[in-house]
Amino acid sequence: MDEVRPLLELTGATVRFGADAALDHVDFRLFPGEVHSLMGENGAGKSTLIKAITGALAMDEGELRLAGERVAFASPHEAQRAGISTVYQEIELLPNLSVAENIFLGREPRRSGVISRQLMRERAAGLLQELGLSIDPGSLLGTHSVAVQQLVAIARAISADVRVLVLDEPTSSLDLDEVAELFRLIRELKARGVAILFVSHFLDQVYELADRITVLRDGAMVGEYLTGELLRIDLVQKMLGREIGEVRARGRASEDDADEASAAVLRARGLSVGQGIADADVDLAEGEVLGVAGLLGSGRTSLAHGLTGVAHLEAGVIRIESEAVRLDSPRHAISFGVVYSSENRRRDGIVAELSVVDNITLALQSERGVFRRIPPARRRELAASWVDALDIRPPDLDRPVGTLSGGNQQKVLLARLLALSPRVLVLDEPTRGIDVGAKVEIQNLVAELADNGMSVVFISAELEEVLRVGDRVAVMRDGRIVETVAAADLTADSLLALVAQPDEDEGED
Amino acid sequence: MTAIYKHRLFWPIVALLTLIVVNAVARPQFIKITMRDGELYGPLISILRESAPLMLVALGMTIVIATRGIDLSVGATMAVSGAVALTIIDGSDDPGNVGTVLIACVVAVLVSLVLGAWNGFLVSVVGIQPIIATLVLMLAGRGVALLITGGFITTVNSEPFAFIASGYLFALPFAFLIGLVAIIVLSLVERRTALGVLTEAVGINPEASRLAGVRSRSIIWGAYMVSGMLAGIAGLIYASNIKAADANAAGVFIELYAILAVVLGGTSLNGGKFSIAGTVVGVLIIQTLESTILFLGVSSAQSPVFFAVVVVIVVIVQSSRLRDGLAALSTRLRSRSEADEKVEVA
Numbered sequence: 001m002d003e004v005r006p007l008l009e010l011t012g013a014t015v016r017f018g019a020d021a022a023l024d025h026v027d028f029r030l031f032p033g034e035v036h037s038l039m040g041e042n043g044a045g046k047s048t049l050i051k052a053i054t055g056a057l058a059m060d061e062g063e064l065r066l067a068g069e070r071v072a073f074a075s076p077h078e079a080q081r082a083g084i085s086t087v088y089q090e091i092e093l094l095p096n097l098s099v100a101e102n103i104f105l106g107r108e109p110r111r112s113g114v115i116s117r118q119l120m121r122e123r124a125a126g127l128l129q130e131l132g133l134s135i136d137p138g139s140l141l142g143t144h145s146v147a148v149q150q151l152v153a154i155a156r157a158i159s160a161d162v163r164v165l166v167l168d169e170p171t172s173s174l175d176l177d178e179v180a181e182l183f184r185l186i187r188e189l190k191a192r193g194v195a196i197l198f199v200s201h202f203l204d205q206v207y208e209l210a211d212r213i214t215v216l217r218d219g220a221m222v223g224e225y226l227t228g229e230l231l232r233i234d235l236v237q238k239m240l241g242r243e244i245g246e247v248r249a250r251g252r253a254s255e256d257d258a259d260e261a262s263a264a265v266l267r268a269r270g271l272s273v274g275q276g277i278a279d280a281d282v283d284l285a286e287g288e289v290l291g292v293a294g295l296l297g298s299g300r301t302s303l304a305h306g307l308t309g310v311a312h313l314e315a316g317v318i319r320i321e322s323e324a325v326r327l328d329s330p331r332h333a334i335s336f337g338v339v340y341s342s343e344n345r346r347r348d349g350i351v352a353e354l355s356v357v358d359n360i361t362l363a364l365q366s367e368r369g370v371f372r373r374i375p376p377a378r379r380r381e382l383a384a385s386w387v388d389a390l391d392i393r394p395p396d397l398d399r400p401v402g403t404l405s406g407g408n409q410q411k412v413l414l415a416r417l418l419a420l421s422p423r424v425l426v427l428d429e430p431t432r433g434i435d436v437g438a439k440v441e442i443q444n445l446v447a448e449l450a451d452n453g454m455s456v457v458f459i460s461a462e463l464e465e466v467l468r469v470g471d472r473v474a475v476m477r478d479g480r481i482v483e484t485v486a487a488a489d490l491t492a493d494s495l496l497a498l499v500a501q502p503d504e505d506e507g508e509d
Numbered sequence: 510m511t512a513i514y515k516h517r518l519f520w521p522i523v524a525l526l527t528l529i530v531v532n533a534v535a536r537p538q539f540i541k542i543t544m545r546d547g548e549l550y551g552p553l554i555s556i557l558r559e560s561a562p563l564m565l566v567a568l569g570m571t572i573v574i575a576t577r578g579i580d581l582s583v584g585a586t587m588a589v590s591g592a593v594a595l596t597i598i599d600g601s602d603d604p605g606n607v608g609t610v611l612i613a614c615v616v617a618v619l620v621s622l623v624l625g626a627w628n629g630f631l632v633s634v635v636g637i638q639p640i641i642a643t644l645v646l647m648l649a650g651r652g653v654a655l656l657i658t659g660g661f662i663t664t665v666n667s668e669p670f671a672f673i674a675s676g677y678l679f680a681l682p683f684a685f686l687i688g689l690v691a692i693i694v695l696s697l698v699e700r701r702t703a704l705g706v707l708t709e710a711v712g713i714n715p716e717a718s719r720l721a722g723v724r725s726r727s728i729i730w731g732a733y734m735v736s737g738m739l740a741g742i743a744g745l746i747y748a749s750n751i752k753a754a755d756a757n758a759a760g761v762f763i764e765l766y767a768i769l770a771v772v773l774g775g776t777s778l779n780g781g782k783f784s785i786a787g788t789v790v791g792v793l794i795i796q797t798l799e800s801t802i803l804f805l806g807v808s809s810a811q812s813p814v815f816f817a818v819v820v821v822i823v824v825i826v827q828s829s830r831l832r833d834g835l836a837a838l839s840t841r842l843r844s845r846s847e848a849d850e851k852v853e854v855a
Contacts, residue, residue, distance in 0.1 A: 310720065331722040342720060351714045353781055358706055363721040365703045370728075373703040416721060 005068060007032045007195045008053070008084075008164055013062035015048050022048040025062070026221045028214055030164060030195040035186060037210035037227070038199050039239055045219040046199055050166055053197070054086045055079040066164075083163035087153045087170055095142025095149075100124035102141050103156045127155045132181040147174045154182065158189065165189060166197045169433065171205060175295045175461075183209060201433065202462070203232055215239055236436060264322075265455045266338070266424050268307060271316035276302020277479045280316070284424060284455045289446060291470025291487060292459040293499050299479040300459045301343060304428045307457065308340035309333035320423075334367060337423035341413050341430055343459070345406065349413045352402030356392065357383040359401045360415045367420060386415035391441065407438025414445070425449065426457040431465065443469050463495045475499055517775045521790040524773075524823045528797045529553075532804060539804065548677040552800060558674075558682035560796035562587070562743035564789065565688060566763050567770040568695055569736030571788045574771050576729045577712045577780030578632060578639035583740040583767060585650025586624050587760030590744030592654040593617040595663040595754035598670060610669040618741040624650070625737015629730035643733075647764070654756035664753040674750035684746050691739060696785050705783075708732065712780030770795055773823060794823065 006029035015023040023045045030036050038046050051057035053064065055073025064071055066082060073079040076086065093102045100120045101108075109119040124137035131151050141149060150170060157165060167186075171179050186196055186209060200206055206213065206227070213230060215222040215238045222238050268282040277299040284290055294300045305311035307318065309327030317324055320336050327333040330340060342348035351359055360383040365374055374382070380397060387395050390411040392404075401412050410430055417425060427446070431439040446469055450456055460466050466473055467487050474484045475498045483498060490498075532539040532552075542551035566583045573580045597613035598604050624646060631642035676683040699705035710718045711725045719725050740760070747759050772778060773794055774787025798819055802812045825831055 330720045331724065334722040340720060342717075347714075348716045348720055351710045351717055353713050354706070354710060358710070362707075362710055362718070362723065366707060366718075366721060366723040368703075370704045370707060370724075371702050373701065 004031055006030060006065075007067055009065040010049075010053065011063055011065075013049065013052050013064075014060050015052060015057060016060050022219050023052065023059075024219045026216065026219075027224075028053075028221075029224075030197060031212075032163075032195050033190050033193045034211045035190055035196045035198050035209050036212045036214065037206045038197060038214055038216065039206065039235065040216035044216040044239070046216060047168070048219070049216065050086065050168055050197070050199070053079070053164075054084055054166060080160060083161055084166065085157035085160055085162045085164070086166040086168070087150075087157045088168050093141055093149060093153055093156070095140070097141060098138050099128070099135060099141050099144070099152055100137035102152055103127060103137075103159050105156070107160070123159070124155070127159055128152075131155055131185055147178050150174060151178065151182070154185070158185075162189070162194055164195045164197070166199075168199045169201065170198075171200055171202060177295070179205070201435070203235070207232065239436060265320065266307070267319045267322070269317050269319075271303070271306045271318070272314045273299075273302045273306040273311045274314065275479070276311070277306060277476075277481075280306070280481045282307065282457075282474065282481070283484075284457065286455055287450050287453045288472070289450045289456045289458055289470050290484075291466035291473040292457060292476060293463055293466045293473055293495055294476030295499060298476040298499075300476050301428055302479070303476065303481075304340060304426045304457065304459055307333075307424075308338055308426050310340060331366070334363065334420060334422075337421075338426065339363075339417040339420055339422040339424070340426045341410075341417055341428060343429040343432060345409055345413065345432075350401045350409050353400050355398045356387065356401055356404075356412055357397040359412050360386055360419060363416050364419045382419065383415075386419065390415055390445065405435070405438075407434035407442075410434055410438070410442065414442070418449075422454065424455045424457070426459075428459045429461060430458070431460065431462070439465075463499065464492050467492060467495060517784065518787055518790060520826055521773055521775060521787060521794065524826060525790055525794050525797065528794065528801060528819075532797070532801055535805060544680070547680055549680050552804065554682065554685075556793070556796050556800050557685040557688075559684075559800075560792050561674075561682075561684035561688040562746045562760070563763060563766055563770065563796060564792045565691055565739040565743040565746075566736075566760070567767040567788050567792050568691055568785065569732075569739035570764070570767040571771050571774075571776055571783050571785060572695070572699075572708065572732045573639070573736045574768075574776055574778060575708050575712045575780055575783035576732045577715070578729065578732065579643065579768065579778075580628060580733060580736045580740075581640065581643040581764045582624065582628060582646035582650055583736060583743075584760030584763045585647050585654070586621050586737055586740040587744030587747055587763065588651050588654040588754075588756045589624060589657070590617040590621045590741035591748030591754040591759050592657040592663070592756055593620050594670070594745055595665055595748055596657050598665045598667050599663050604665050604667040605669065607669045610667060613670075614673075614745055617745060618738055621741020621744065622734055622738045625734040625740070626730070628737065629733030632733060633726045633729040651756050654754070654759075658754050658756060662753050662755045666752065670749050671752055672749075674746050684750075687742065687746065691742070692785065692789055695735075699785065704728070709781050709783065713782075766795055769820065 008030040010026070010028040013023050013026045013028070014021060026045065026049060028049060038049065040046050048057065052059050054076050055078055056076050071082065073082070094105070097105070103124045104120050108115040109123060110116060111119060121137045128135060128137060131154065133148065133151050135144060135148060141152060144152070154167070154170060170182060174182060186198070190196060198206070198210060210227045212224065213227055213235065214224045215235065217239060264283050265286050266282065266284040268280065271280040271282070272278045280303055282290070282303070292300050292303065302311065306313055306316070309330050309332050312328070318327060319325070320338070325336055327336065327338065333340070346352070351362065357379055361374060361379050368374065383397050386392070387397065392408050392411045392415070401409055404412065414430070431442055443465065446456055446458060458466065458469050467490055470487045472484055473487050473490060473495065474481045475495070476482065477499070529540065539552045542549055542553060566587070569583065570580055594613040594617035597616060598609060601609045603609060628643050628646060631637045631645070632639050672683060674684050678686055699708070707718070707723055708728055710723060711728050715725055743763075744759060748754050770791035771788050773791035774784055774789070776783040776787060798816060802815055807815050
C-alpha cells in the first residue's frame with residue numbers, strides 16, 4: 001500500500017469565510033481503487049472540502065495534486081474535464097429534459113457534427129443497465145421518483161471518463177435494493193481503479209463500503225484511519241468530540257395495561273390512499289410511540305398522509321377518541337390535534353426565507369385565523385421559549401430558516417407543530433440527513449413527548465432508530481401494514497427480515 | 510450609515526430623488542408648489558394626482574405577486590369599471606346627483622370585485638397558472654366593457670363624478686387622497702393582522718403553508734379580489750379624468766407599468782417577501798419619469814425610448830449583483846498597491 005502514490009492529494013487546505021475558517025489546514029488523500037469516506041457532523045467542513053476538490057470553491061491556502069501534478073480548478077467544469085465527477089445530495093438535473101439528455105447534457109454524442117439522439121439513447125440505455133435501472137432513456141426525468149433521479153445523476157457522473165468520483169450523500173433517498181445496486185456499481189468502479197470519495201450519514205454503509213475514513217470536526221482534521229481498525233463507537237466519538245449522549249431509557253408502556261382499546265387516541269380502520277396504501281389499520285394509545293418500518297415505496301409516507309388529512313382517503317374510517325372524523329385537509333386534521341411533519345423538510349416543511357419566529361408561529365397563527373394576530377411580543381416570547389427548549393442554534397429569532405443547518409431546520413418544524421399542543425404527532429423521517437448529535441436530541445425529544453402523554457407515529461428508514469424510539473413497530477410492505485410487533489420483541493435483524501420479506505406468503509387475495 | 514445604505518428602499522429612493530433633482534436643475538419651477546384658493550398646485554402635486562390610478566393598480570399587483578401570481582387583467586377591469594359607472598350615470602335622470610354617482614361608483618367597484626373573484630377562482634380553485642388565468646379577462650374584459658357601453662364612448666357631464674379625478678379636499682387632490690387611503694388601509698390590513706406574513710408564507714412555499722394549516726386558497730383568492738377592486742377604483746379615476754368611458758383606451762398597458770413599479774420597489778416576481786412602501790416609491794418613480802418626459806419636451810416619438818433607457822439605468826443601479834461586482838472590482842484595483850485584502854461578501 002505504501003508504495004502506491006495517492007491519485008489525489010490535498011495538503012494544508014484552508015478555506016475562510018470572513019473571519020471563520022470553514023476548513024483549517026486539512027490534509028486528505030485518495031488512492032486509486034479505494035473508497036474513502038469523509039465523516040463529520042454537519043458543519044464539520046465536509047461540503048467545503050468537497051467543493052475545494054471539485055473547483056466549486058477557491059482555497060485560501062493549501063495545494064491540490066492530481067496524479068502527482070499540482071492543479072487548481074477554477075470551476076467544477078474544469079475538474080470534470082480532469083476526471084473528477086461529483087454527485088451532490090441535492091439533485092442538480094433538469095426535470096423537463098429526458099433521462100438520456102440529462103446524462104449527456106453538455107457533452108452530447110455527435111455524429112458528423114450533429115447531435116445524434118439515437119446514439120445518445122443507446123449509450124444512456126447501456127449506462128442505465130449497468131446501474132440496474134430499467135427505465136426508458138427517452139422518458140422525462142421529472143416523471144421518475146427522487147431515487148431514480150439520484151441514480152440518473154450517478155449515471156451522468158460515470159458516463160464521463162472518471163478517475164475520481166465524489167458521492168455526497170448518494171443514498172439518502174434510495175431504498176435498500178437501490179443502495180445494494182449502487183454499492184455493486186461502486187465496487188465495480190473501484191475494481192477499475194477509480195478513486196471514490198463517499199460521504200454518508202449512515203454508519204452501516206460507511207463500514208460496509210469504505211476502506212479508509214477521514215474524520216473532520218469544526219473544520220479541522222481529526223485523523224485518517226483504516227476502517228478495519230476503527231471501532232464504530234470510537235468513530236462517533238471522534239466526530240462528536242464528546243461522549244455520545246445516550247438515548248434516554250424509556251419506560252415502556254407495560255403490556256398489562258388493561259383496556260388498551262379504550263385508551264386509544266387514534267384508531268384507523270381500512271385506510272386506503274390511491275396506490276399508496278390499502279386497507280391499513282392503525283391503533284395509537286395515549287403516550288405511545290408507533291414506529292413505522294418499511295422500504296421506500298412500501299407506503300409509509302402514504303400512511304402518514306392518510307392519517308393527517310394531507311391525502312384524500314378512498315376508504316377507511318379514522319376515530320379520534322372514539323369519535324369518527326373526516327380529515328379532508330391538513331388544517332382540518334390540525335383542528336383535531338393531529339399534526340404532520342413531512343419527510344421533505346426543504347420542499348414541504350420550512351418557509352426558507354421567513355424568519356425563525358415566523359416559521360415557528362406559522363401554524364398557530366393560521367389556526368387562530370388571519371385577523372386574530374398573535375401580538376408581536378407574544379410571538380417572540382413563544383418562539384424564544386421553543387428555541388430555548390429545543391436548543392435551536394444559532395438562537396437568533398430573526399434569521400431566515402433557510403440558513404440554518406438541517407437539524408436545526410427540523411427542530412424549527414417540530415417547534416411549529418408542538419406550539420399547537422397536538423395530541424397526535426406524525427413524523428415522517430424526522431432525522432433524515434441531519435447530524436448525529438441532532439438526531440439523538442430529536443429521538444430524546446420524541447421519548448419525552450410520549451412520556452408526557454403525546455401519541456407519536458415515527459417513520460424512519462433506519463430500522464435501528466425505529467426500534468429504539470418506538471414502543472411498537474408497524475411493518476409495511478407493498479402498501480400494507482403486514483404486522484405490528486412490540487419493539488421489545490424485535491431485534492434489528494428480525495425487523496430487517498420482516499421488512500425485506502418477499503410477499504409470496506400474502507397469497508389470499 | 511451602512512444600515513441606511515443596505516436598507517432595501519435605499520436605491521429606489523435614491524432613483525426617485527435623482528429624477529426630481531434632474532428636473533429641478535433643468536427647470537427650477539418643477540419643485541415650486543403654490544397655494545391658490547386653498548388648493549395646492551405645481552408639477553409635484555400633479556404627479557401625486559396623476560399617479561393615483563397606477564398607485565391603486567400597483568398596490569393590488571403587489572399582493573398578487575406576493576402570492577407568486579400575476580394579474581394581467583387590471584387594465585381591462587379598469588375599462589369595465591368605467592363603463593359600468595358611466596352607463597349608470599348616463600342612464601339616470603339626474604347625472605349631477607351625488608347619490609346617483611355614489612351608487613354608480615359602488616356598483617362599478619362591486620363588478621370589479623366580481624372580476625377579481627373570477628380570476629382568484631381560476632387560480633386558486635381550478636389551478637390555472639395566474640398568467641393564463643388573468644389573460645382570459647385581459648383579452649375579454651374590454652369586449653365586456655364595449656358591450657356595456659353599446660360600442661360607444663359614453664360621455665357624461667356630472668359635477669360630482671368629475672370631482673373624483675379633479676377635485677380637491679384638504680388642499681390636496683382628491684384622487685391622491687384615494688391612493689393615500691388605499692396605501693394606509695392596505696398597510697394596516699397586511700401588517701396589523703397576520704395576512705401579510707401568511708401571504709408571504711404562501712408565496713414562498715405553498716405546500717409547506719398548506720401542511721401548516723394555512724388557508725392558502727382563501728389567501729390567494731383574496732389577493733385577486735383586492736387587485737380587482739383596486740383596479741375598479743382606478744378605472745373610476747381614469748373615467749372621471751376624461752369624463753368618459755373609453756373601453757379601448759382605459760388602462761392600456763397599466764398592468765405592465767404596475768408590474769414594473771412593484772419590481773422597482775424591490776418585490777421579487779418569485780413571490781414571497783413584499784414591500785408596500787417599495788411599490789409606492791416605484792409608482793412615484795414611473796410617474797415622475799412620465800412627467801419628466803413631458804416637462805423636458807421629449808418628442809412623443811422618442812419618449813418610449815427615453816423611458817426605456819431611464820428604466821434600464823434604474824434597474825441596473827438597483828441590481829445587487831452588479832453593485833457587488835463593481836465593489837469587488839474596485840477593491841481589487843485598490844488592493845493591487847496594498848497587501849492582500851479581503852473581499853468582504855455583502
